[in-house]
Amino acid sequence: MTWLAVPEGTPFGLTNLPYGVFSTADAAPRVGVRIGDQVLDLAAALDDPVFAEPALNGFLAQGRSRWDEVRARVTELLTDERWRGTVEPALLPLDRVRLHLPFAVGDYVDFYASEHHASNIGRMFRSDSEPLTPNWKHLPIGYHGRSGTVVVSGTPVVRPNGQRKAPTDAAPGFGPCRRLDIEAEVGFVVGAGTEPGQPLAPADFADHVFGVCLVNDWSARDIQAWEYVPLGPFLGKSFATSVSPWVVPLAALEHARVAPPVQAPQPLPYLTGGRPWGLDLDLEVRLNGHVVSRPPYASMYWTPAQMLAHMTVNGATVRPGDLFASGTVSGPEKDQRGSLMELSWGGQDPITLPDGTTRSFLEDGDEVVISATAPGPDGTRIGLGEVAGRILPAADHPHFSQQDPKEQS
Numbered sequence: 001m002t003w004l005a006v007p008e009g010t011p012f013g014l015t016n017l018p019y020g021v022f023s024t025a026d027a028a029p030r031v032g033v034r035i036g037d038q039v040l041d042l043a044a045a046l047d048d049p050v051f052a053e054p055a056l057n058g059f060l061a062q063g064r065s066r067w068d069e070v071r072a073r074v075t076e077l078l079t080d081e082r083w084r085g086t087v088e089p090a091l092l093p094l095d096r097v098r099l100h101l102p103f104a105v106g107d108y109v110d111f112y113a114s115e116h117h118a119s120n121i122g123r124m125f126r127s128d129s130e131p132l133t134p135n136w137k138h139l140p141i142g143y144h145g146r147s148g149t150v151v152v153s154g155t156p157v158v159r160p161n162g163q164r165k166a167p168t169d170a171a172p173g174f175g176p177c178r179r180l181d182i183e184a185e186v187g188f189v190v191g192a193g194t195e196p197g198q199p200l201a202p203a204d205f206a207d208h209v210f211g212v213c214l215v216n217d218w219s220a221r222d223i224q225a226w227e228y229v230p231l232g233p234f235l236g237k238s239f240a241t242s243v244s245p246w247v248v249p250l251a252a253l254e255h256a257r258v259a260p261p262v263q264a265p266q267p268l269p270y271l272t273g274g275r276p277w278g279l280d281l282d283l284e285v286r287l288n289g290h291v292v293s294r295p296p297y298a299s300m301y302w303t304p305a306q307m308l309a310h311m312t313v314n315g316a317t318v319r320p321g322d323l324f325a326s327g328t329v330s331g332p333e334k335d336q337r338g339s340l341m342e343l344s345w346g347g348q349d350p351i352t353l354p355d356g357t358t359r360s361f362l363e364d365g366d367e368v369v370i371s372a373t374a375p376g377p378d379g380t381r382i383g384l385g386e387v388a389g390r391i392l393p394a395a396d397h398p399h400f401s402q403q404d405p406k407e408q409s
């Protein structure tokens with residue numbers, strides 16, 4: 001029990017304690033921990049300059065034993081009445097702070113770990129071949145994304161311009177994306193790094209990964225479909241990737257750990273071993289306030305521990321602040337799909353919102369909010385917060401007018 005007044009049944013109680021970076025009107029960005037609807041200013045509460053930094057990276061680099069020590073210390077400060085006088089001045093109401101990107105994003109990798117998503121996308125993008133490529137059940141497929149365009153929840157997303165060519169078009173045209181989509185994903189934040197040539201095993205996961213956030217991998221499907229052969233996602237996914245402001249430490253997800261679905265064929269030995277890191281997270285996707293999907297993370301085929309092992313098997317390093325995302329979370333059911341492309345089946349079957357409007361892809365002004373909860377102890381739920389973003393109209397291209405005769409829409 002905490003001496004602090006927290007809302008009854010809050011998903012941000014003592015068993016959660018996520019980390020973020022906040023600022024106030026008169027104080028620069030620094031590290032805080034969320035408790036209920038308040039933020040504990042760690043720079044004020046603890047004697048470690050690492051928390052006065054405007055990003056979590058310094059703390060991430062300190063490693064597992066220090067993360068556990070700080071979590072235990074914060075719990076003690078918020079539970080033991082004797083600390084009340086010291087801690088109270090370091091607490092701020094959430095509505096008085098501004099939340100920032102919680103960590104400086106190093107390398108950013110996006111995986112493709114949902115069998116349901118990969119099968120759905122395969123059917124739509126490659127209708128003349130098997131939905132899953134031959135490698136899919138042998139390794140967690142991924143690509144390197146653009147870390148510099150990872151933004152915090154609430155940052156508006158400008159509709160990208162680019163080349164797009166429908167299969168029936170004779171030549172590509174240029175202009176604003178017409179098939180702007182979302183991807184509901186879970187992100188894993190690397191803490192302790194590695195040296196070159198130091199592959200990690202799945203069993204090393206909790207020593208190197210600090211925690212979890214929510215990710216929206218905004219995707220321009222028309223740009224993507226035209227550009228991705230043969231090297232994979234590029235400009236169709238590099239204009240913005242949004243993350244939630246609170247990083248939930250792995251320690252808070254102990255009750256959410258589950259075995260992943262059965263993996264057959266048996267993966268190679270470097271992808272096996274350690275504790276199971278399937279996660280029973282319930283995601284929810286809202287479009288303009290209406291729930292359009294509830295993707296279940298427990299259905300993901302590859303675990304984040306296997307992703308980490310695969311990502312380092314060639315000797316590649318990881319560094320504090322690296323982010324790897326799961327890939328779109330789609331469950332087996334229609335209302336569990338984590339992208340609009342799947343929900344509307346490529347635009348063939350638009351979804352109807354309660355206000356009577358329909359959507360295949362996003363319109364200017366649309367707002368998407370992805371949230372998630374996880375099981376905590378004794379039947380409680382902990383929250384992962386939310387990642388939100390609203391679509392702004394495409395900007396005019398400074399060197400190419402939309403009215404230009406070269407525009408072939």
Ligand SMILES: O=C(O)/C=C/C(=O)CC(=O)CC(=O)O
Nearest residue numbers: 111112113121125183327328
């Ligand atoms: O199958 C493809 O060609 C591309 C799939 C994706 O959209 C890539 C991606 O971001 C992976 C994911 O989110 O699962």
Ligand SMILES: [Ca+2]
Nearest residue numbers: 183217327328
């Ligand atoms: Ca993705």
Ligand SMILES: [Mg+2]
Nearest residue numbers: 217237240241
């Ligand atoms: Mg992206």
